[in-house]
Amino acid sequence: MSQLDRDCREFEEDLSAFADRELSGAPQARLREHLASCASCRARLAAFEGVDAALRALEPTPVPDALLARTRERIVAEGRSRVQPAPPRRPLRWLAVPAGLAAAAAALALALLWSPRWSEHPAAAPDVAELPVAGVLARSSDEELELALALEALAGLAPEDDLALIEQLDLLERLDQLDAKERG
Amino acid sequence: MHQADPDVRLMLALRDGDESAFDALFRRWAGPLLHYLERLVRDTASAEELVQESFLRVYRARERYEPDARFSTWLYTIASRLAFNELRRPQRRRPHRSSDPGPDAPASELPAAQPAIDAVVHARRCAGAVGRALDELPERQRAALWLSAVEGLSYAEVARSLETTEKSVKALVHRARVALADRLKGGEVSA
Numbered sequence: 001m002s003q004l005d006r007d008c009r010e011f012e013e014d015l016s017a018f019a020d021r022e023l024s025g026a027p028q029a030r031l032r033e034h035l036a037s038c039a040s041c042r043a044r045l046a047a048f049e050g051v052d053a054a055l056r057a058l059e060p061t062p063v064p065d066a067l068l069a070r071t072r073e074r075i076v077a078e079g080r081s082r083v084q085p086a087p088p089r090r091p092l093r094w095l096a097v098p099a100g101l102a103a104a105a106a107a108l109a110l111a112l113l114w115s116p117r118w119s120e121h122p123a124a125a126p127d128v129a130e131l132p133v134a135g136v137l138a139r140s141s142d143e144e145l146e147l148a149l150a151l152e153a154l155a156g157l158a159p160e161d162d163l164a165l166i167e168q169l170d171l172l173e174r175l176d177q178l179d180a181k182e183r184g
Numbered sequence: 185m186h187q188a189d190p191d192v193r194l195m196l197a198l199r200d201g202d203e204s205a206f207d208a209l210f211r212r213w214a215g216p217l218l219h220y221l222e223r224l225v226r227d228t229a230s231a232e233e234l235v236q237e238s239f240l241r242v243y244r245a246r247e248r249y250e251p252d253a254r255f256s257t258w259l260y261t262i263a264s265r266l267a268f269n270e271l272r273r274p275q276r277r278r279p280h281r282s283s284d285p286g287p288d289a290p291a292s293e294l295p296a297a298q299p300a301i302d303a304v305v306h307a308r309r310c311a312g313a314v315g316r317a318l319d320e321l322p323e324r325q326r327a328a329l330w331l332s333a334v335e336g337l338s339y340a341e342v343a344r345s346l347e348t349t350e351k352s353v354k355a356l357v358h359r360a361r362v363a364l365a366d367r368l369k370g371g372e373v374s375a
């Protein structure tokens with residue numbers, strides 16, 4: 001592999017960030033210097049910009065005129081139902097999930113983020129095989145990334161938020177299902 | 185912080201009891217939100233329901249709203265959570281979208297790039313195929329690329345909306361772009 005090829009690989013992810021105007025300072029200067037001498041990366045950047053232009057050219061579906069009125073109706077209906085006493089709530093099994101699971105999830109997310117795919121320092125990555133849900137990682141790379149992101153989200157949830165709670169329960173259930181699948 | 189954002193000002197007005205501010209926010213954001221959600225859940229009817237649900241959550245949260253981010257970032261956070269939950273629902277309806285241009289030809293049937301054609305015209309020609317290729321990406325990649333490339337959110341804002349890190353967003357956006365560019369290569373979307 002030539003030095004130029006190695007440079008191209010090194011700059012690959014920065015090309016996207018550059019297209020998004022997210023690259024600045026020294027990394028941007030290095031990429032600009034590389035682009036000046038690399039036709040292949042210039043073509044790659046142009047292809048990325050072409051993808052973005054095509055995405056922006058997608059025609060939006062018009063918002064139905066009645067959608068606001070329907071949303072308003074739901075708000076009114078919800079306001080009415082609030083004045084009635086709420087039925088007693090069944091205890092949620094997942095609310096009793098030990099903090100250890102959330103900690104393990106957070107550790108796994110960190111392990112994945114530090115793994116060679118996402119880090120320039122692979123030696124720093126913890127051994128994911130030691131983690132309790134490591135079995136679920138032996139899948140496609142996209143699923144790994146999905147799970148890592150979901151677990152990351154789980155680690156940062158605010159428990160007082162009702163949306164966060166729904167998400168938390170859902171993620172824990174997914175973990176449970178994946179874990180059961182691995183065992184079974 | 186963020187008080188210069190006109191949407192934040194509307195949200196603060198709603199918090200203070202101005203109901204017309206809700207309608208104004210809906211009219212400003214229902215369109216972009218529907219466009220995003222439709223791409224994410226790949227079903228127009230579900231996307232419309234999620235728009236309603238997202239705004240319902242906005243209304244419910246109005247009294248404890250704090251302007252610690254742009255309104256749009258907060259709205260996309262709510263909508264993304266709802267959409268990801270919808271996508272994980274076991275009995276989802278079969279995806280159907282009303283606005284896809286043309287027949288459902290595979291992305292590889294896209295006409296080849298012609299440098300002489302005006303970039304806008306070329307982008308429009310490619311849009312249907314890129315849209316179909318986008319539909320096949322993993323949901324987080326779809327969401328990250330859309331919010332960044334179409335909605336113009338910064339990586340920090342996308343990270344907040346998808347409740348992840350900027351580093352993950354950078355990786356997700358890049359994976360998505362590479363997948364789309366490669367998928368449409370030969371077809372091809374490259375400019």
